[in-house]
Amino acid sequence: MDRGAYAGLMSPCSLAGKMLRNRLLHASMSTQMAEGAGVTERLVRYYANRARGGAALIVSEPLSMARHQDVATRVRAWNDDQLAGLERWAQAVEAHDCRLVAQILERGRGRNLPGRNPEAIGASALPDDLSWTVPRALDVGEIERLIEELAGSSARLQRCGFSGVELSAAHGHMFHQFFSPHANKRSDQYGGDLRGRTRLVAQLVEAIRARCGKQFIIGLKLPGDDGVPGGVGPQEAAAIASELTRSRNVDYVCFAHGSHARSLEQHVPDGYSPRLPYLSLMRTLRRAVPGIPVAALGRITDPAEAEGIVARGDAELVALGRALVTDPAWLLKAHAGRAHEIRYCVGCNTCWDRITAQRLPIACDNNPRVAEPDEVDWRPQRAKRQKRVVVVGAGLAGMEAGWVAAARGHQATVFSRSAQTGGKARLRAQLPGGEDLSSVYDYQLAAGQRAGLGIELGVAATLSDILALRPDCVVLATGASMIAPSWLSPEWAASVPDLRTSIASVLRLRARQAGTAVLYDMDHTEGTYAAVELLHARFERVVLITPRDSIAQSAPLVTRQGILRRLSEKRIEMAMLAELRLDDEFEDGRVHYVNVYNGDARVIDNVAFLSWSTPRAPESGLAGPLRESGIEVLVVGDCRSARGVLEATREGHAAADTIGNE
Numbered sequence: 001m002d003r004g005a006y007a008g009l010m011s012p013c014s015l016a017g018k019m020l021r022n023r024l025l026h027a028s029m030s031t032q033m034a035e036g037a038g039v040t041e042r043l044v045r046y047y048a049n050r051a052r053g054g055a056a057l058i059v060s061e062p063l064s065m066a067r068h069q070d071v072a073t074r075v076r077a078w079n080d081d082q083l084a085g086l087e088r089w090a091q092a093v094e095a096h097d098c099r100l101v102a103q104i105l106e107r108g109r110g111r112n113l114p115g116r117n118p119e120a121i122g123a124s125a126l127p128d129d130l131s132w133t134v135p136r137a138l139d140v141g142e143i144e145r146l147i148e149e150l151a152g153s154s155a156r157l158q159r160c161g162f163s164g165v166e167l168s169a170a171h172g173h174m175f176h177q178f179f180s181p182h183a184n185k186r187s188d189q190y191g192g193d194l195r196g197r198t199r200l201v202a203q204l205v206e207a208i209r210a211r212c213g214k215q216f217i218i219g220l221k222l223p224g225d226d227g228v229p230g231g232v233g234p235q236e237a238a239a240i241a242s243e244l245t246r247s248r249n250v251d252y253v254c255f256a257h258g259s260h261a262r263s264l265e266q267h268v269p270d271g272y273s274p275r276l277p278y279l280s281l282m283r284t285l286r287r288a289v290p291g292i293p294v295a296a297l298g299r300i301t302d303p304a305e306a307e308g309i310v311a312r313g314d315a316e317l318v319a320l321g322r323a324l325v326t327d328p329a330w331l332l333k334a335h336a337g338r339a340h341e342i343r344y345c346v347g348c349n350t351c352w353d354r355i356t357a358q359r360l361p362i363a364c365d366n367n368p369r370v371a372e373p374d375e376v377d378w379r380p381q382r383a384k385r386q387k388r389v390v391v392v393g394a395g396l397a398g399m400e401a402g403w404v405a406a407a408r409g410h411q412a413t414v415f416s417r418s419a420q421t422g423g424k425a426r427l428r429a430q431l432p433g434g435e436d437l438s439s440v441y442d443y444q445l446a447a448g449q450r451a452g453l454g455i456e457l458g459v460a461a462t463l464s465d466i467l468a469l470r471p472d473c474v475v476l477a478t479g480a481s482m483i484a485p486s487w488l489s490p491e492w493a494a495s496v497p498d499l500r501t502s503i504a505s506v507l508r509l510r511a512r513q514a515g516t517a518v519l520y521d522m523d524h525t526e527g528t529y530a531a532v533e534l535l536h537a538r539f540e541r542v543v544l545i546t547p548r549d550s551i552a553q554s555a556p557l558v559t560r561q562g563i564l565r566r567l568s569e570k571r572i573e574m575a576m577l578a579e580l581r582l583d584d585e586f587e588d589g590r591v592h593y594v595n596v597y598n599g600d601a602r603v604i605d606n607v608a609f610l611s612w613s614t615p616r617a618p619e620s621g622l623a624g625p626l627r628e629s630g631i632e633v634l635v636v637g638d639c640r641s642a643r644g645v646l647e648a649t650r651e652g653h654a655a656a657d658t659i660g661n662e
């Protein structure tokens with residue numbers, strides 16, 4: 001076989017005597033697609049699609065491996081109830097010459113959200129650093145029974161056709177809690193020195209090996225640096241990895257970072273993180289596990305990066321999490337010389353927010369077809385009837401609709417008021433941490449151009465412009481605009497524009513400005529804080545004002561942690577529970593803000609910049625008149641209801657996928 005430009009990545013290898021056709025691993029990600037503790041068609045498709053797309057080994061989401069882990073969204077493996085579904089799942093993946101490895105994960109005290117968790121178990125009765133959950137410390141008998149149960153469930157999975165198991169012993173989950181001197185204060189054989197703290201996992205590995213034999217893959221996801229003072233830093237991580245692999249019972253190791261603490265963000269590095277943030281630490285840690293294959297992990301999104309890792313010998317394997325949610329055909333496309341057709345992960349962590357905070361099936365801002373039957377290397381099907389389609393708006397929703405409509409054979413034209421496609425996402429991409437977002441609209445533009453999409457830039461299409469084209473169908477993607485805050489009187493409205501307008505001019509400023517930038521925040525999504533960081537780079541002082549008791553409440557928790565950390569490090573002043581007051585003193589550069597409960601007022605002098613970021617109202621004014629003219633109108637994205645990128649790409653895509661199907 002010609003392995004071409006990706007010779008390293010495409011080279012086969014073996015683990016526990018099982019062949020891997022290449023070096024690509026799918027890292028474990030909870031999908032929230034199981035129902036009633038059973039396998040669903042959607043779940044099977046999600047995994048089969050990633051196998052079909054090229055992964056050599058897939059680590060599944062965590063299963064319910066012990067009776068106490070029973071929840072509807074984890075597939076039950078601790079008894080025989082779900083054997084048929086488990087077999088179907090394994091078969092669907094292994095049929096693509098891809099090894100399916102089940103993940104064993106016990107959260108212990110580790111929780112993302114605050115609240116009382118009376119069911120939590122753990123090493124010691126000490127609070128989790130994030131949720132403050134206090135677990136019940138397991139006694140020795142319970143630990144022994146848990147090991148037996150987990151090993152028994154592993155053997156059951158082996159009978160169902162799974163190729164192995166991975167122990168999720170990082171991320172601040174229970175095995176990690178046992179490793180950590182900060183979380184494990186036990187005085188029995190499962191605490192104390194390194195051997196004591198690693199004993200549970202060592203015994204579990206031994207028990208699984210004894211039950212399942214040599215030809216069963218056992219992988220370990222271990223902490224690299226958990227970012228918790230007194231926890232597992234790089235040195236301790238190396239010692240743990242060395243201790244646990246001495247028995248030679250472990251077939252591969254990967255290292256993950258962060259914990260259930262303020263460092264949780266580290267496990268899913270976002271657009272603010274450098275590329276391959278953990279590669280150099282991994283190079284150091286792998287010295288502790290000589291002869292054991294290591295899987296590189298952490299914000300690897302580009303096939304060239306992955307190839308470099310294998311070719312240089314940094315790691316034997318490359319594990320991808322989010323990048324394979326975005327494009328299951330990541331490897332297939334790269335191998336076929338079509339890397340430019342990959343839809344890239346942009347590190348937004350919408351996927352993570354979906355499965356944790358929203359408890360909804362995993363979804364992706366840049367993949368509108370997650371787990372669809374035709375998801376892998378999807379190509380638009382020609383529509384039954386070709387139509388004249390006009391798309392109004394060239395933001396993410398409009399461009400997604402435009403390229404899909406054109407690729408389905410419609411005569412499609414997109415109108416954009418601005419001179420470039422991408423809409424507000426293009427502005428966001430120019431702010432700190434936003435660069436990767438450009439790949440969403442770049443992909444759409446390239447796909448549109450390939451499909452012959454007409455793109456009219458710099459044209460604010462009016463009703464008569466649209467009608468003149470005699471369209472059969474109009475996709476309205478005209479976005480939404482911020483609603484002026486109540487403190488902004490008409491007298492000041494022209495000199496105090498919204499954040500989107502004013503930040504574009506800040507981007508053009510070259511020199512640092514004297515004075516204070518004040519931003520009123522009733523938005524709480526991530527982009528607002530990216531703008532704050534730009535203001536910090538351009539103004540002497542920045543004050544952020546919000547009527548709520550905290551900031552960034554509409555950002556995923558892991559994103560919020562990064563926002564809070566960076567804004568704190570930059571000494572951004574934040575006034576919570578505050579409303580702005582604008583009066584004549586604004587002419588002298590002075591504004592006031594008052595506490596929303598007690599009315600206490602404070603003053604900010606020397607104001608050089610003032611703006612606001614607020615909830616948005618849809619700009620859907622064209623919908624009614626177009627419908628009255630008898631034209632089919634599909635309203636998508638923010639113009640339907642102001643939300644995020646996920647809904648924009650999804651609705652634009654779905655709309656274009658239905659046009660002409662009747």
Ligand SMILES: Cc1cc2nc3c(=O)[nH]c(=O)nc-3n(C[C@H](O)[C@H](O)[C@H](O)COP(=O)(O)O)c2cc1C
Nearest residue numbers: 027028029030062168267298299320321322351352
């Ligand atoms: C949506 C989502 C769910 C995840 N669920 C798990 C999980 O259940 N078990 C686990 O060990 N890691 C889980 N992770 C962490 C990933 O396995 C991986 O370590 C992390 O995403 C970093 O890899 P990436 O940068 O390639 O995405 C999850 C990550 C994401 C984004």
